[in-house]
Amino acid sequence: MREFNEQERIRIEKLKEISKTERIYPNDVKVRNTILEIRNAFDNKNREELEANLGKEIFSIAGRIMGWRSFGKVHFLDLKDMTGKIQLFVSRGNTGLSDEKFEKFKRHLDIGDIIYCEGYPFKTKTGELSIAVKDFRLLSKCIHPLPEKWHGLSDIELRYRKRYLDLIMNDEVKEIFRRRNKIISLIREHLDKEGFIEVETPMMHSIPSGANARPFVTHHNALDMKLYMRIAPELFLKRLVVGGFEKVYEINRNFRNEGISTQHNPEFTMIEFYWAYKTYEDLMIFTENMLADIALRVTGSHKVMYQGMLLDFTPPFKRIKVKDALISECGIKPEEIDNIDTLKDKAKSLGIEIPKYATKGYLMMSIFEEMLEDKLIQPTFVLDFPIEVSPLSRKKDSDPTLVDRFELYIAGREIANAFSELNDPFDQAERFMMQLEFKEKGDEEAMVFDEDYINALEYGMPPTAGEGIGIDRLVMLLTDSPSIRDVILFPLLRPEVRS
RNA sequence: GGGCCGUUAGCUCAGUUUGGUAGAGCAGCUGACUCUUAAUCAGCGGGCCGCAGGUUCAAGUCCUGCACGGCCCA
Numbered sequence: 001m002r003e004f005n006e007q008e009r010i011r012i013e014k015l016k017e018i019s020k021t022e023r024i025y026p027n028d029v030k031v032r033n034t035i036l037e038i039r040n041a042f043d044n045k046n047r048e049e050l051e052a053n054l055g056k057e058i059f060s061i062a063g064r065i066m067g068w069r070s071f072g073k074v075h076f077l078d079l080k081d082m083t084g085k086i087q088l089f090v091s092r093g094n095t096g097l098s099d100e101k102f103e104k105f106k107r108h109l110d111i112g113d114i115i116y117c118e119g120y121p122f123k124t125k126t127g128e129l130s131i132a133v134k135d136f137r138l139l140s141k142c143i144h145p146l147p148e149k150w151h152g153l154s155d156i157e158l159r160y161r162k163r164y165l166d167l168i169m170n171d172e173v174k175e176i177f178r179r180r181n182k183i184i185s186l187i188r189e190h191l192d193k194e195g196f197i198e199v200e201t202p203m204m205h206s207i208p209s210g211a212n213a214r215p216f217v218t219h220h221n222a223l224d225m226k227l228y229m230r231i232a233p234e235l236f237l238k239r240l241v242v243g244g245f246e247k248v249y250e251i252n253r254n255f256r257n258e259g260i261s262t263q264h265n266p267e268f269t270m271i272e273f274y275w276a277y278k279t280y281e282d283l284m285i286f287t288e289n290m291l292a293d294i295a296l297r298v299t300g301s302h303k304v305m306y307q308g309m310l311l312d313f314t315p316p317f318k319r320i321k322v323k324d325a326l327i328s329e330c331g332i333k334p335e336e337i338d339n340i341d342t343l344k345d346k347a348k349s350l351g352i353e354i355p356k357y358a359t360k361g362y363l364m365m366s367i368f369e370e371m372l373e374d375k376l377i378q379p380t381f382v383l384d385f386p387i388e389v390s391p392l393s394r395k396k397d398s399d400p401t402l403v404d405r406f407e408l409y410i411a412g413r414e415i416a417n418a419f420s421e422l423n424d425p426f427d428q429a430e431r432f433m434m435q436l437e438f439k440e441k442g443d444e445e446a447m448v449f450d451e452d453y454i455n456a457l458e459y460g461m462p463p464t465a466g467e468g469i470g471i472d473r474l475v476m477l478l479t480d481s482p483s484i485r486d487v488i489l490f491p492l493l494r495p496e497v498r499s
Numbered sequence: 500g501g502g503c504c505g506u507u508a509g510c511u512c513a514g515u516u517u518g519g520u521a522g523a524g525c526a527g528c529u530g531a532c533u534c535u536u537a538a539u540c541a542g543c544g545g546g547c548c549g550c551a552g553g554u555u556c557a558a559g560u561c562c563u564g565c566a567c568g569g570c571c572c573a
Contacts, residue, residue, distance in 0.1 A: 006545055007509060007527050067536075074533040091533065111526075125534045147510040148525045150537050154511070157568045169510095262570085353573095483569095494567065 007145045014108050015141050029116040029137060031062045036083030038121055039129065047123040054120050055095050059131065061086070062116040062139060064168065065109065067149060075106070076130075079115070087130040088117065095120055095132045105136060111149075112142025112168075160491055173486075180475045180487055182298055184251060187271055187469075190290045196247040196273060201236035203229065203253070209453070210234030210392075212445040213256040216266075229255035233272055234392065234466070235453045238421060241274050242461045249273035251471070262483040263413060266492050269471040276462040280404045280420045283465045284381050287408060287416060288315040291379070291474075298478050306411050306477050309377050317379040317408070322368060325382070330371050338401075343367065357441035361386025361401070376409035385419075391431040391447055393419035408469075415474055418467030425457035 004012065018024055038059055042050060063081035070076075075090040092102045109115065116139050119131040147153040152169040159166040159173075166173050188198070206225065208215040210232030218227050233250050240248045251271045258264060275283070295304050295313040302314040326332050336342040343363035347354055350370045354363070364386055376382070385405045387395060393403035405419035422428050432449040439446035475487040485491035 005509065005527095010527070069535050069538050070532085071535070071538080072532045074535080076535050076538085078536075087536070089534080124536095126536080128534090128536075130534090145509045145526050148512095148537095149510090150525065151511040155506095155568090157506090158510095160568090351573095496567070 004143075008143050011110055011141060011143050014110070015143075018108050018138060024138070025140060026137065027139075029062065029139065030060070031116060032060045034083040035061055035063065035079070035081045035086045038086060038131070039084060042121045042129055045123075047127065050122045054122050054132065056120070058118050058120060058134060060116065060118045061131070062114065064114050064142070065111050066146075068111050070106075079117070079131075087124070087128055088119070088133050089122070089124065089130040090133045090136075095134065097133060097135070101135070105133075108138060109136075110142060110145075112144070112146045113138055114140040114142070157493075160485055160493055161496065163489055176475075176479045176481060176487060177489065179298055179479050180471075183294055183475055183478060184471065186294045186297060187251070187290070187471075190293070191247075191249050191273060194247060194275075196249050196275075197245055199237070199240060199245070199248055199250055200252065201230075201233045201240075201250055203255075205230050207448050207450060209448060209450050210236075211254075211256075212389075212391075212447060214258060214444055216255050216257045231256055232270070232468070234468075235450060237272055237274050238461060238464070238466070239453065239456045241276055241421075241464050242456045242459055246276035246462065246464075247274070260492065262485075263473070265472065265484050265488055268484070268488075270468050271471060272466065272468045274421070274464055274466040276464045278465040279463075280383075280406055280418055280465050283418045283467050284317070284319070284406060285315075287418070287467065287469075288313075288317045288379070288381075294474075295478060304478060304480075306480055307482055309411060311410060311477065312378055317381055319381045319383060319406075321384045322364060322382060322386070323384070323402075325372055326364060326367060329375075330367060332367075337364075355442060357438040357443045357446075359386075359388040361388035361390075365389050373409065373414075374412040377411055379408065379410045381406045381408055388434070390419065391435050392422055392428075394422045394424075395427065410477060413473055414470070415477070416467055416469040418465065421461070421464040421466050423457060423461040423463060425454050428457055429454050 015024055038061065061079065061081060063079045065077050066080045066085065067078035068075065073091060075088075077088040077090065079086055079088050090097065090102070090105055092099055096102070097105060115136055117131065117133050117136040119133040119135075122130060122132055124130050147165070147169050153159055153162075153165055159170075191198075204218070204220075204227040205215075206227060208228040208231055210230070211234065213231045215228040215231050218229065219225070220227050232254055233252065237248055237250060249271060250273075251269065253267045254270050255267050256264075257266065260266065292302055292313045292315050296302055302312060304311045304313060323337050327334050327337060330346070332342065332346060338360065340360050340363070343360060344354060344358075347363050347366055350367065352366045352370055358366075368382075383406045384396065384399075384402045385393070385407075387393075387401055387403050390403040390405050393405040396402045396404055403419060403422075405417075407414050407418075408416035422431065432447065432454070435447040436449060439448075472484050472487050475481070476484060479487060481487050
């Protein structure tokens with residue numbers, strides 16, 4: 001049995017007392033108005049206009065009591081619903097409560113309770129729009145005292161563990177998740193406008209595929225088989241392009257069995273979209289226009305402040321090629337960029353550990369990540385990745401060691417990854433074989449050979465470009481959130497151990 | 500995995516330097532108060548000081564280990 005503290009026991013006693021004369025936890029009230037409606041209708045009216053209305057048109061609202069100021073025979077409460085906050089004015093008399101109801105009001109209710117009330121809008125001496133309460137009902141009791149009214153709930157661990165309490169207390173948290181919803185809606189709007197179809201592909205895969213990452217493993221009892229939580233939907237979405245869905249997207253969770261940080265949660269949300277008869281160059285233009293529009297409509301400007309950095313989403317975004325950046329920014333000479341020994345020396349000098357399966361491309365990207373990633377503050381497309389680190393991308397016509405691929409960096413973080421898709425089944429089979437070699441040499445993130453995917457490509461996939469955008473990271477940027485946990489409602493935490 | 504920091508009342512925090520009866524504000528309870536908005540005034544109650552060991556006459560405080568969390572690094 002739960003143990004309750006003194007304050008909680010008092011509130012439970014109040015509930016018991018109420019239950020003697022009425023149903024507790026009732027659901028038979030009809031809430032006809034929202035606080036926002038009342039504000040919109042009366043905020044602009046002056047005291048005299050509202051005075052004339054007093055006692056005539058009655059409104060009904062419901063919400064949570066967030067504050068209480070008592071003067072004995074008059075009480076001021078703050079009531080909050082999903083649309084806003086309004087002050088309740090509770091007294092006795094014609095436009096107030098009966099003596100009996102007034103006593104019940106004082107005796108039964110607490111800060112935190114969810115109540116229904118009916119009353120008349122008016123303005124107090126200080127000009128604050130308030131509801132003169134004519135009748136009320138307790139709908140749901142708050143057994144626990146709410147956090148302190150001034151400082152609120154600030155303990156980070158408690159905020160994540162008890163997100164409901166965080167949402168009750170911190171309006172800015174609600175705003176972050178409203179904004180997250182808006183961002184996702186806008187992405188859908190942009191894709192729907194182009195004639196895309198939204199689909200859902202499996203979350204459980206019999207072979208992990210579509211990205212270089214370690215999967216979560218689970219087991220299906222009836223089929224007695226291993227299943228992997230998906231690390232990416234890529235190969236399924238491209239099967240759909242083969243099937244004739246030429247513009248297709250999915251917004252859903254990926255699961256990666258890796259560490260947790262301010263940038264990583266084991267489950268995170270991605271949008272992946274595939275667009276037949278387009279190239280990665282087309283996607284850069286689409287992406288910069290879409291992100292600029294979202295930034296503008298969500299924050300009101302193309303220029304967004306993130307953690308002290310002013311990010312400029314005005315298109316076009318900067319474009320740099322991987323090799324050019326290594327040469328101009330990392331002190332590698334043009335004639336040595338393709339020399340594996342030079343790259344190894346450079347990597348060593350940066351303290352990068354060099355695994356057995358390290359190739360030129362692997363080293364180039366390691367050096368890039370170590371030296372340049374953090375510096376890409378303004379939105380920047382990094383293009384033309386080495387083929388060894390891009391097993392699903394189309395080879396460049398002009399240079400078979402590179403692929404038609406870009407990643408978008410903003411505020412030093414990878415936000416999007418896109419490429420012209422590899423639709424040549426013979427080349428794809430070779431790439432899978434190359435991945436297997438890496439795996440044998442110890443690369444745990446190397447891809448597995450997916451025979452059915454090759455088979456799908458053998459039926460013919462149109463030339464296609466595809467892209468993935470990390471929704472959580474994008475939301476972080478547009479809500480000025482320092483941690484991914486601030487934009488995920490229920491981030492993964494170790495379970496609390498109670499002694 | 501490593502380093503640093505944190506964990507005290509329902510919440511927000513003092514108290515740890517220099518070991519000696521556990522503190523404040525909000526919230527709660529009792530009383531006063533008919534226009535406040537962090538209302539005000541008077542009084543009262545509320546503690547496994549994260550957990551487990553150790554040192555000591557004596558530990559919230561010092562030492563060790565563990566748990567959970569935060570930031571940084573890998």
